[in-house]
Amino acid sequence: MKFIERYSFLVHILGWLAFSLAPFSFFPFSFKESIHNYPILLPNIINNLLLMAIFYLNLHWLTPNMLKKGNLGRFYSVLAGALIFVFLVDIIVFQHVFRFAPTYLPNPDRHLPPPPTMGGGQMPPPPQSSPQGNPFPQPQSSIFGMMNTPHISGMMISFVLVVVFSSMMALIKERAANKAIQQQIIYEKLAAELAVLKLQVSPHFLFNTLNNIRWLARQKSDKTEGYILQLSDLLRYMIYHANHERVALQREIMYLKNYIDLQRMRLVNPSIAHFNAEGISDELLIEPMLFIPFVENAFKYGLHSQSESMIDISLTVREGTLYFFSQNDIFKDNTPSLVEDSGIGIQNVRKRLALNYPNQHQLEISDDGGKFTVNLSIQLQP
Template sequence: MKDQTRQILIHISAIIGFLSLAFIPFFQGKSNELFNPLAGREFFGYGLLIIIFYFNYCVLVPRLYFSKRYVLYFFAIIFVYLAFRQSGSFIIEQNEFLNRSPHQMVGKSMPPPPPMFESGERPTPPPHEHQPEGDVFIDVNQKIFPFLVVIFFSLILRVSSRWRETEREKMNAELSYLKAQINPHFLFNTLNSIYSLAIMKSDETPTAVVKLSGMMRYVLSEATTDFVSLEKEIVYIKNYIDLQKIRFGESISLDFSINGITNGKQIAPLILISFIENAFKHGINAEEDSVIKIKIDITAEELFLNVFNKKVAVHISEENKSGLGVENTRNRLELLYPKRHKLSIFDTEKDYLVELSIVL
């Protein structure tokens, strides 16, 4: 809504500025009257150009140019120009008629006729006194340049707008596809965790179900938008980590900390969880020394995520080995935070480290 309002204000300002060009002679001191016949004629011409601009922008380009009917579009432009030229000629002729009307001659004496030569012939009048048609033709054709500029400018703007709309639709479709891939991956992991608790008949199973319910509610309601409250995203991450604590208990060394204020900040949903999920997927084995460190620092303008896990021997299916969640998150970062994030991944034989900074 704000973007539409801004576009409307820009168009209104451009129209007012364009129409004001008709009064340039007055501001330059070439005319003593602001509303004079010349200014009125120019004002009418600029008004026609504005109508032609929006006619080409809203009708001809969408219906003919985008439909690849280029020949028909070309002839339509020629027809519009001829109509524009005829309108300009009509206004000029009307102005000349009014200037020559008897109402303007009341109280004024007619200029004396030019003297005759001895042969009885009168001298030929200067060209400008008997060729008003030529003046009309020149005045109208001087408009062909602004006419072409208006046509070209409206065409470029419409094509550019169409391109932006296409890119926006493409990005939204890609983001929806990426989210659709992330959500089943999350559901599989969390349900697998609760299944393990149920097998062990853990007393923490009801708590885990409640936390999973809250997480699923967040994914289905909040995470469907482009941006969510950072506070809710952090709660989602906490619930996920709590589920992992319930599942693995003391078998892992887990260091999780959050520093900073989340109020009033927004972030793309599920943009951090993939790195945290990846740490638990590759860093937990009850028979080995499992170490996971997760740190989130929040400043006034940026968020820093640091995820470290020691690599252990784990059995991972071929589907999960592909690193789909991390790769999708990398793509989402490129789409949602272009030139506003920095992602560094250090993958060695013994450990795995992710360092991410996002300008909120």
């Protein structure tokens, strides 16, 4: 199959050459003599050109756009019109060729000795011509008569074979393309899931969180146990739930909340990081770890040690559609090229959205007015 696809142009050329030259195998003359002595070959050549046009018309347009989509009426109507057109062209060419056929035919008496004379010098009567004497049937005077000729019958059989073969090729090609697309989707999904697994645990985040918890423990703070439990829940979710195809939206929100709370722990003013979730129900499912790259980027690039900053994150569900919003300040000395999606994490989210929510999501990322804003909407199914 790969060989045929790679050399498809050469395969088509060889196939049509074999199809066009096949009639010459039935004539015991050279190519030039066949053209001279058998003018029926001219209609065959014209007929083959028309069949080639119909072959590619059906291969690239009729079958993919009509037969595959169930428009059988239009499909058969166009084929019927094409058959009538080829039939009429064949009749016109056939009649024209045989109108001048005597100029092509060799004179059977040209090289024969003179006939013997009868008594009294009279010439014998000319012999009656045999029905098989002329290899060319006389042109018929009606269309129905023409349909009984071998050439027209062969044309109709060739037409059917060309249509059937081109339709089979189009369907096989479509099936192979769909199979390749499905394999590519599986590959992209596995690659995206692998990338997610690599991005699940950020060592920098874990080290900072553990250092902060250690500092709270030394201060004998009452918050130490709560932060340890939140970190434990966060790690448990990443290890045991993130590899599922779908998780409850409630679990995903709890994971985001734990992450944001642990990030707030290192802030002098924790109130600058806002998180809100509304309209969440238990039966809603979501792709796991889908929003964390946006939240990570907000804390990674939206905070500044010497300038005021604000991080605003929200999740809202209305009428079966989830709306995610994230916004943070932009600091030129602290932010990479946000126009290029802020790194691998957000590029990975784009791929996962395309694979898992095709035509069911809308993602808009902007960096206008000193703010980096993410608006994501996903149509959810309970």
